[in-house]
Amino acid sequence: MMSENKYSDEDIVLKLSKFGTVYLYKQITDDKTNIKGNANQKERINDFFKALVKFEQFAEKLKSTTLFPNLTLLLYGPPGTGKTSLIRAYAREYKINVCVVESDRLVSSLLGETVDNIRNAVETAMDIAKKNGPFILFFDEIDAIGSERSNVHEVGEIKRAVISFLQTIDRISYEGVPLGIIGATNHQQQLDSAIWRRFTFHLEFDFPDFELREEIIKSFIERITFAGLMIEYNTIENELQKELIKINSIAEDLQETQQISSEDMIIKRVRELDENKLITLTYGYSGSDIERGIRVALIKSIGENKPMTYKMLYDSLKLVGGTATHVERQELLSSPTTIDLSHEGNKLLGTFRENFNEEEFQEYLSNIIKIFENIHNIFEKNTNLIEKSRKSKNPEAKFYSIIEKLYKLKNG
Numbered sequence: 001m002m003s004e005n006k007y008s009d010e011d012i013v014l015k016l017s018k019f020g021t022v023y024l025y026k027q028i029t030d031d032k033t034n035i036k037g038n039a040n041q042k043e044r045i046n047d048f049f050k051a052l053v054k055f056e057q058f059a060e061k062l063k064s065t066t067l068f069p070n071l072t073l074l075l076y077g078p079p080g081t082g083k084t085s086l087i088r089a090y091a092r093e094y095k096i097n098v099c100v101v102e103s104d105r106l107v108s109s110l111l112g113e114t115v116d117n118i119r120n121a122v123e124t125a126m127d128i129a130k131k132n133g134p135f136i137l138f139f140d141e142i143d144a145i146g147s148e149r150s151n152v153h154e155v156g157e158i159k160r161a162v163i164s165f166l167q168t169i170d171r172i173s174y175e176g177v178p179l180g181i182i183g184a185t186n187h188q189q190q191l192d193s194a195i196w197r198r199f200t201f202h203l204e205f206d207f208p209d210f211e212l213r214e215e216i217i218k219s220f221i222e223r224i225t226f227a228g229l230m231i232e233y234n235t236i237e238n239e240l241q242k243e244l245i246k247i248n249s250i251a252e253d254l255q256e257t258q259q260i261s262s263e264d265m266i267i268k269r270v271r272e273l274d275e276n277k278l279i280t281l282t283y284g285y286s287g288s289d290i291e292r293g294i295r296v297a298l299i300k301s302i303g304e305n306k307p308m309t310y311k312m313l314y315d316s317l318k319l320v321g322g323t324a325t326h327v328e329r330q331e332l333l334s335s336p337t338t339i340d341l342s343h344e345g346n347k348l349l350g351t352f353r354e355n356f357n358e359e360e361f362q363e364y365l366s367n368i369i370k371i372f373e374n375i376h377n378i379f380e381k382n383t384n385l386i387e388k389s390r391k392s393k394n395p396e397a398k399f400y401s402i403i404e405k406l407y408k409l410k411n412g
């Protein structure tokens with residue numbers, strides 16, 4: 001399929017600059033080893049890139065199965081957890097150019113323009129992939145397409161944008177073009193469910209747990225040391241090690257006495273027992289928050305012409321603060337009626353998966369879904385129910401009052 005009229009790098013950048021930023025693989029500097037943890041996510045992303053490279057070879061055969069697998073990957077989770085960096089890192093490794101589209105730039109308040117923008121972006125990328133081989137279109141903040149968060153005021157326009165987006169995705173796989181579509185969002189609850197379903201792979205990213213935070217902090221101070229900058233590496237490393245051992249022993253204690261040890265409980269206990277050290281302080285920080293704190297410490301150390309100390313690091317990380325509470329607050333403000341159950345839900349389902357066989361699990365799941373659909377239907381018809389229940393302060397009372405009201409409603 002590759003034609004002799006390949007686009008030059010300049011043409012690619014020029015053609016796509018209206019829609020977003022083009023990262024030519026030769027210019028990318030991200031490295032997957034700098035993003036710590038996330039082993040599963042890395043493996044899936046690697047699979048995706050491998051398939052993209054081989055896609056053309058199999059396109060005709062895939063067509064005859066009528067399976068048309070979509071080369072689509074959705075990354076979701078809080079900001080600053082490595083989604084974009086990892087995609088760029090793999091693009092460099094597999095020598096594939098990427099265009100990162102800022103989805104809210106595609107969304108226009110002018111009637112019909114959003115649909116045109118999406119189609120133009122995808123068609124341009126398809127043309128590039130047809131002529132030059134594998135290419136990636138990365139829709140950052142994909143929830144902006146077809147969500148009420150976008151600045152499109154007319155519901156019909158939102159729906160048209162979503163439908164148009166889905167149709168263009170289907171065309172890519174139908175035509176066997178080696179164009180990978182990746183979407184990323186920090187607002188997975190607000191993403192249109194039709195878009196969510198259309199993506200073949202879903203990959204969740206989360207805030208790093210205490211072990212991963214230790215690894216991330218250490219990797220940054222190692223890089224500072226290797227660069228030949230002044231830093232009290234041994235002291236800092238030693239403090240981190242001591243704190244990690246302490247947290248681990250508290251986690252084990254909790255596991256034994258309470259049969260459960262969520263990070264929430266562990267950190268609460270550590271804070272009760274101990275002064276707040278680095279790993280504990282950074283609970284709720286993203287990798288990017290940690291990086292920012294370390295930059296602040298670096299500036300301080302350079303400015304004062306003194307080696308970076310544990311205290312500088314601690315004060316700087318405290319100063320920048322973590323994303324977690326900010327995200328929670330924002331979510332509450334932007335959509336008071338949606339609660340993010342996906343995280344708790346995942347944990348719960350994981351437990352059930354371990355205790356049931358696959359058939360039981362599937363049946364259990366479909367029953368739960370039915371219950372939720374019923375609840376959802378009732379809530380849709382009775383929005384004032386939510387208003388009323390929100391006034392109650394005690395969560396348990398709140399829960400029972402909702403159930404009671406639902407029950408009364410259901411039975412007339």
Ligand SMILES: Nc1ncnc2c1ncn2[C@@H]1O[C@H](COP(=O)(O)OP(=O)(O)O)[C@@H](O)[C@H]1O
Nearest residue numbers: 034035036079080081082083084085287288291
């Ligand atoms: N798990 C991690 N390990 C190390 N650094 C991380 C990690 N997650 C995020 N970072 C740092 O934060 C930066 C920004 O992450 P980014 O990929 O932009 O996040 P996202 O796209 O999820 O918002 C990365 O370049 C990296 O320096």
Ligand SMILES: [Mg+2]
Nearest residue numbers: 083084140184
């Ligand atoms: Mg990003």
